[in-house]
Amino acid sequence: MRELTYLEAVREAMSQEMRENDDVFILGEDIGVYGGAFGVTRGMIEEFGPERIRNTPISEAAISGAAVGAALTGMRPILELQFSDFITIAMDNMVNQAAKIRYMYGGKGKVPMVLRTPAGSGTGAAAQHSQSLEAWMAHVPGLKVVQPSTAYDAKGLLKAAIDDDNPVIFYEHKLCYRTKSDVPEEPYSIPLGKADVKRQGTDVTIVATAIMVHKSLEAAAELEKQGISVEVIDPRTLVPLDEETIIESVKKTSRLVVVHEAVKRGGFGGEIASMIAESEAFDYLDAPIKRLGGKSVPIPYNPELEKSAVPGVEDIIAAVKETVNRQ
């Protein structure tokens, strides 16, 4: 099978959906000839033309609202926001409009749109271009939240997101863009709400999202050498959340470490930890649940400071050891 980068997989999913369905189109800043801030839509305007690869003014409030209006009237827009931080400017339309329209209208009307956006730190772009705000969106009833970590997952989850009749926020971690995996050429769909066990293990469960899946796998490989068997679960979607897979894993390993890049305080890790604490898996726990997340600091510019603001492989190794060694 051929390998694709995560970025290419996202592009391929969109191209295949657009060939399949005339209602699918993309709008966003600089997505035309420029190819988008990270090059995800590069070349697409040549195939699909400027009407469907629709370059917009720098107007996040307008383009997010236009996506809502277009979705409500029969299109399936994909909105690209250049950086996930800019969701703050699109917040009214995502939170007050897209998420609530179906419910407020008594089930009459639907908003099948996808907001795709690069998230996370590690590029030196500092505080206003490096955040991980997925917990905000997961908090809002009516929105689905997706965070793929691999190219394979990105392609399948994006198809599912575009086919979904609800507003979906699709977070693409910038450091995942260049990662590669085997990606089938034909279209395929990964259901929203199905976690993936990225690595089987017996001593401890790590639930990790986005780039932290890669870091956790790296940590797990190192821990294996030290005789600790780590299971790594990637929920892939925060809403809906595959609680069952996580609960079953914790029942098997009796230990849980949750890792995400977003600031730990108020982060989604707290939700996963609470979910386990409220489930039957609680009785199986042999150690307190451990949460790893970003420090409560705006992401700094300096590369060493930037790195130390979010969990690294060494932090994950330390957290696992602490959990495993706990009697």
Add this chain to the structure above:
Amino acid sequence: MTQAVNLPPHVKETDLAGLYKQMWLIRYFEEKVDEFFAKGMIHGTTHLSVGQEASAVGAIAVLEEEDKITSTHRGHGHCIAKGAEVNPMMAELFGRTTGYCKGKGGSMHIADVASGNLGANGIVGGGFAIAAGAALTSQMKRAGYVVLCFFGDGASNEGSFHEAINLASIWKLPVVFICENNQYGMSGPVKDMTNIENIADRAESYGIPGKVVDGNDVFDVMNGVGEAVERARNGEGPSLIEAKTYRWKGHSKSDAKKYRTREEETEWRQKDPIERFRLILVNEGLLSEEDAENIRLEAKKEVEESVEFAINSPEPTLDDLMEDIFA
């Protein structure tokens, strides 16, 4: 025939009795809501459009059935003018399952997507971009419909106003932005909140036509909006219409109207849009005194019956709480 009954091409003299009835339906609906609110039988809050009947009815009179509207928090009049029935509207305000939104949306979110009412909106300025997006669908699907976006003078100071009109103007979207300038954004007089004489003058900044009409004269509204709708339908893009009118009641139920004088209120009440319409219809021989009176009584009866309908409709069950979140 006087200047007053110069009708836009697709409004016929035979339509006028129906428009007259709509205005009375709006007036009586609002007064009935006021009454039952005072009695504590309608809860939440509600924003009444008494005194603004001509802008709702006149603007929507020039639309075709397949055209769409977005509305505001003061949206009852727009809904009735777009053809909504008073029974499910009243039932919605009473929170019943027979309401347009099954009792989940209430006054500020009445919508009927199927009939082209894309929804009232509790967010000031929330409809601008949604209207642009619905117009984008019309353009991309070559559907031929036009979107009428209602907003108030207060909303014209929201960022979404500028972003959405700019977007609509560069893409020549078939949308008409109609400002119902009722002189107050909650308690804020328009002259204190806006440093220009006419909100319509802002059209110039976006290279689109702007026009002020007498919002209490249904003919003037029809003609102004009619031109703008034709322009939109011909692919020439959006327009900005400002209908100068007045809100007879307070902003919402908690409003003691301390920010304005009795004299001012009396002055505007003398410009009652319904009485003005009636006089023209009768004086021009388009409607007999007797028919006009019968229409008024018919509207009154329909609204009274809508209260019966609402009171006799079932309350939602608690099982309905979690329905309609996702499609």
